Amino acid sequence: MFDTSITLDQFIEAIGDTLYMVGMSLLIGTIFGSILGIVIVFTRRGGILAFPMVYSTLNVIINIIRSVPFIILMVSITPFTRVIAGTSIGTNAAIVPLIIFITPFIARLVENSLLEVGSGIVEAAESMGATPLQIIWHFILPEAFGSLILSLATATISLIGASAMAGAVGGGGVGDIAILYGYHRYDSFAIISTIIVLIIFVQFIQSAGNHLARLVRRR
Amino acid sequence: MIELKGIHKVYQKKNTEVQALKGVDLSIDKGDIFGVIGYSGAGKSTLVRLVNYLERPSQGQVIVDGAYLGNQSPHALRQIKKQIGMIFQHFNLLESKTIFKNVAMPLILAKKSKQEIRSRVLELLQFVGLEDKASNYPSELSGGQKQRVGIARALASNPKILLCDEATSALDPQTTQSILSLLQRVNKKYGITIMIITHEMSVIQKICNKVAVMEEGRVIEEGSVLDVFGHPEHETSHKFVQTVMNTDIPSRIKEQLRQQGTHSLTKLEMVGEHATQPILSTLIQRFDLKVSAVFTNMIDIQNTTLAIWYLDIQGDTRNKERALSYLKQNDVLVKEVTV
Missing domain, CATH: 3.40.50.300 (P-loop containing nucleotide triphosphate hydrolases)
Structure with a gap:
């Protein structure tokens, strides 16, 4: 029925690869990004542990990484990737640049979400004699939770886009199919099915994010 | 503390x-x-x-x-x-x-x-x-x-x-x-x-x-x-x-007083139980004065009454002096004010 050279197994494997790349880099990127986000909220001028030197340094580093488009970032850190992953091609190798790409992005999103929590909440926490860790854990994070979920949905969608580019350098995943079969072999079916899968992914993640955020927000 | x-x-x-x-x-x-x-x-x-x-x-x-x-x-x-x-x-x-x-x-x-x-x-x-x-x-x-x-x-x-x-x-x-x-x-x-x-x-x-x-x-x-x-x-x-609490005499009343030729009033300030004494009748009966309350104000502050009265007191000067010292003895704050 379709004039295509990819098999269903290949396609399912590609979807699995995409999910693996996105999942792994999201997990690790979220851990690093959240910590980074919390640190820049704390150390900013007027923050709970104001430390302008730390803040400006991290701020500049985040901006630098975020200035580099993912495809350029990916090829420019190949030697580093080889050290970390032991190889510079394949799914595992793609995760390294994906983490470096998404960590500062998540840090910024986390920063924004945390800053949305009013200074009044922090003031109330301080008036109760809460420690800085208690302020973040018992006050800021719970209040920012809904917003953080939406931020993560945004980050995940960004990662799916980036992971498709990883396909271009042999990272596997649905992006790989689209480029290898769709672009180089004029296989329209490969491209269209890739697009459909991506649309479904993004729709699902955004709706799930909205739904969860509404659940925890209670406002 | x-x-x-x-x-x-x-x-x-x-x-x-x-x-x-x-x-x-x-x-x-x-x-x-x-x-x-x-x-x-x-x-x-x-x-x-x-x-x-x-x-x-x-x-x-x-x-x-x-x-x-x-x-x-x-x-x-x-x-x-x-x-x-x-x-x-x-x-x-x-x-x-x-x-x-x-x-x-x-x-x-x-x-x-x-x-x-x-x-x-x-x-x-x-x-x-x-x-x-x-x-x-x-x-x-x-x-x-x-x-x-x-x-x-x-x-x-x-x-x-x-x-x-x-x-x-x-x-x-x-x-x-x-x-x-x-x-x-x-x-x-x-x-x-x-x-x-x-x-x-x-x-x-x-x-x-x-x-x-x-x-x-x-x-x-x-x-x-x-x-x-x-x-x-x-x-x-x-x-x-x-x-x-409006303790100032309204300008309309001031104007009327000036037209009547009244230029000074006696301001009384009373607190607590003193605020509910029968001041006016005492002044009138005991000291034989002509007293009119021009403007009065009472307010409750934490269950204590504060009363401020502006009186126009007419009559014998000596009687008036005796009346004022009587008020002072009864913990009333007395002050002459010009209109």
């Missing part, structure tokens, strides 16, 4: 310095309900934040319950803060947590046991009249109910002091009254010293026993509420008193 000595507070804003407080001395005794009133920008919000060191003074000393806050370690300072509850104009409740959890927060921070937290929170919710709202969220409550939650939360750690930063400014007059009554109960039942920041003189009138009037970073007048209401010395204090 609270002592502020020579407090200066300067904010650095870009290249300019803003002097929020310019040498404030204030002393609040245990059990006081102390009101601080002033227009916005007078420095009163900064002042209240010094008491629990949310703001640090640029110069001067803050002493709370005998402890000088300036040389405390961060840990010791946090322990002191647990002795000082605070409520806010916009309540500052955690929207993501139930009313129960909100009130429990200070106890969770202090790592109290589950049972202890439960019994204390339920006791407090009952005290503020919200025992049926334990599992609701703040967004489901009215403004007055939210402030009740704020009060319950502030009381959770058994503080000695309660700071109220414009606690009723976001509430309607009726809700304000009920919150003020609740604060009065807090003061009576738990013996908690309360410091109230407000721009509404009616709040001072309703529950405070002492008041400080602030303007441009300074305390311009301080004293018992009855004294300040009776004879405010500063223009700004006078204006605040006028917002709840």
Whole structure:
């Protein structure tokens, strides 16, 4: 029925690869990004542990990484990737640049979400004699939770886009199919099915994010 | 209980310095309900934040319950803060947590046991009249109910002091009254010293026993509420008193008096039971004077009546002098005023 050279197994494997790349880099990127986000909220001028030197340094580093488009970032850190992953091609190798790409992005999103929590909440926490860790854990994070979920949905969608580019350098995943079969072999079916899968992914993640955020927000 | 000595507070804003407080001395005794009133920008919000060191003074000393806050370690300072509850104009409740959890927060921070937290929170919710709202969220409550939650939360750690930063400014007059009554109960039942920041003189009138009037970073007048209401010395204090009690003779009446040839009146100020003495009949019958009350005003300040009367007293000069000294002996403050 379709004039295509990819098999269903290949396609399912590609979807699995995409999910693996996105999942792994999201997990690790979220851990690093959240910590980074919390640190820049704390150390900013007027923050709970104001430390302008730390803040400006991290701020500049985040901006630098975020200035580099993912495809350029990916090829420019190949030697580093080889050290970390032991190889510079394949799914595992793609995760390294994906983490470096998404960590500062998540840090910024986390920063924004945390800053949305009013200074009044922090003031109330301080008036109760809460420690800085208690302020973040018992006050800021719970209040920012809904917003953080939406931020993560945004980050995940960004990662799916980036992971498709990883396909271009042999990272596997649905992006790989689209480029290898769709672009180089004029296989329209490969491209269209890739697009459909991506649309479904993004729709699902955004709706799930909205739904969860509404659940925890209670406002 | 609270002592502020020579407090200066300067904010650095870009290249300019803003002097929020310019040498404030204030002393609040245990059990006081102390009101601080002033227009916005007078420095009163900064002042209240010094008491629990949310703001640090640029110069001067803050002493709370005998402890000088300036040389405390961060840990010791946090322990002191647990002795000082605070409520806010916009309540500052955690929207993501139930009313129960909100009130429990200070106890969770202090790592109290589950049972202890439960019994204390339920006791407090009952005290503020919200025992049926334990599992609701703040967004489901009215403004007055939210402030009740704020009060319950502030009381959770058994503080000695309660700071109220414009606690009723976001509430309607009726809700304000009920919150003020609740604060009065807090003061009576738990013996908690309360410091109230407000721009509404009616709040001072309703529950405070002492008041400080602030303007441009300074305390311009301080004293018992009855004294300040009776004879405010500063223009700004006078204006605040006028917002709840009109003690000035209206200009229309003044005009009429001048036309009648009356140029001076006798102002009487009476407090408490003296305010309800049969003054007029005594003056008329005993001293044979012709007395007319030109303008009178009575106000209730914490269950004490303050009465201010402007009388036009005509008659024999000697009789009038005897009458005035009789009034003075009866604790009536007498003053001749020109129209």
